[in-house]
Every structure is written in C-alpha cells, then in structure tokens.
Amino acid sequence: MYTAGHNANVSRLIMVNSMYGVNSPWALSSGFQDPQDATQFDPSAGAYRVADGASLLGGWNRAIPTDDKTIWRDPRVANAYVRDGLARDPLAVSRTPPAMRIPGAFRKEHFDMARGKKFWDAHDLGVPTLYVRGTRDHWSRPEDLEALQRDLTNAKAAFRSIPDGTHFLFLDRPEHGRSTFLELILDFLR
Numbered sequence: 001m002y003t004a005g006h007n008a009n010v011s012r013l014i015m016v017n018s019m020y021g022v023n024s025p026w027a028l029s030s031g032f033q034d035p036q037d038a039t040q041f042d043p044s045a046g047a048y049r050v051a052d053g054a055s056l057l058g059g060w061n062r063a064i065p066t067d068d069k070t071i072w073r074d075p076r077v078a079n080a081y082v083r084d085g086l087a088r089d090p091l092a093v094s095r096t097p098p099a100m101r102i103p104g105a106f107r108k109e110h111f112d113m114a115r116g117k118k119f120w121d122a123h124d125l126g127v128p129t130l131y132v133r134g135t136r137d138h139w140s141r142p143e144d145l146e147a148l149q150r151d152l153t154n155a156k157a158a159f160r161s162i163p164d165g166t167h168f169l170f171l172d173r174p175e176h177g178r179s180t181f182l183e184l185i186l187d188f189l190r
Helices: 053-063 075-087 105-114 142-151 178-189
Strands: 013-016 037-041 048-052 099-103 129-134 157-162
Touching: 013 178, 037 105, 048 053, 053 075, 053 099, 075 099, 129 142, 129 178, 142 157, 157 178
Parallel strands: 013 129, 129 157
Antiparallel strands: 048 099
16 A cells, blocks of 8 residues: 555565455455444454464464474474564463454454455556465455456566465475565565
C-alpha cells in the first residue's frame, strides 16, 4: 500500500504470501466472521489475540504434510521462532503457558480483502516487483497471484509460486522452499 502511493521512495518491492483484495473463498474466513452475519467481521474479536508457543506453530504444523515436522523444519528454527516471538511481549511470561499478544487489525483487513476489498491497486505500482507465494501457504490464495498478474501492468514484475512452500517458507529447511525463496530474492535484487 505504501509503495502504491510513494513509488519514488521505493526502489524494489518484494511481496511474500500476500493477499490482494479478491472476492474468493478463503479458508480462514470462518475464524474471523461474525457468528450472526458471515458477511461481516466478528466485532467481538478484540484488539489483539493471545498466542502461546503451540498456537504460534499451529498454522505451520498444519501446512507441513508429514507427521514428523523435523523433516520440513529444523527444530532449532521452530524453537527460536517461538522464543523470539514470546520475547517481544513483556507480559508473555505472566501467562500460563507463556503467551504473546498479537495485534488484530490485520485480521479484519484480510477478512475484507478475501471479500474483494482493495486497500491499494496494483496499477499504481511503478517499481520492479517480485511476488512470491508458497503453494502450501494458508494465507494467500492462487486468486491473489492471478489478480496481481492481471493488474500489475505499470512495472516490471515477476511472479513465482514455490511448490510445497508454506507460509513460513523463509524458515523451512532449504530443500523445502527456503533456498528457492532466497535465490529468487537475490536474483531479483541483482
């Protein structure tokens, strides 16, 4: 959104597992919708949600297509992800189990985007842009990629899907998306 309004301040844009504003099914909608009116965001959602270590890893766990998650990700990386996330909230250790607050505005924005609301228009992007998504990403959808390919016409753009890449492809093991992701970025920046 910033780049669409400030192209002169951005030399290149990299988007990862991003939604765009396409009215299309989204698996996470049911978790964000008003129980009384599925077309509206749940007004009782609150300003933030509380997530413990298990819930921080939940979406990642569901995206990995094997029971043994260590095949897909290094346990040290998963532990660091949880540890560093919890360390960002000074009140995390006061909860049992330790849990962090995650601001919630992005949930409403994405609920609205899944219903077709655009917060920015790709026609307004005028800088080289790389859009990358993992095919196992639980957040973005193939329809977002297709719409961006159609609308991003005023800039040099590259669009890549990483087979079996999760929402956390930048943290997965090299052979499960991270190496491909980093190579795409480095090639784009060259």
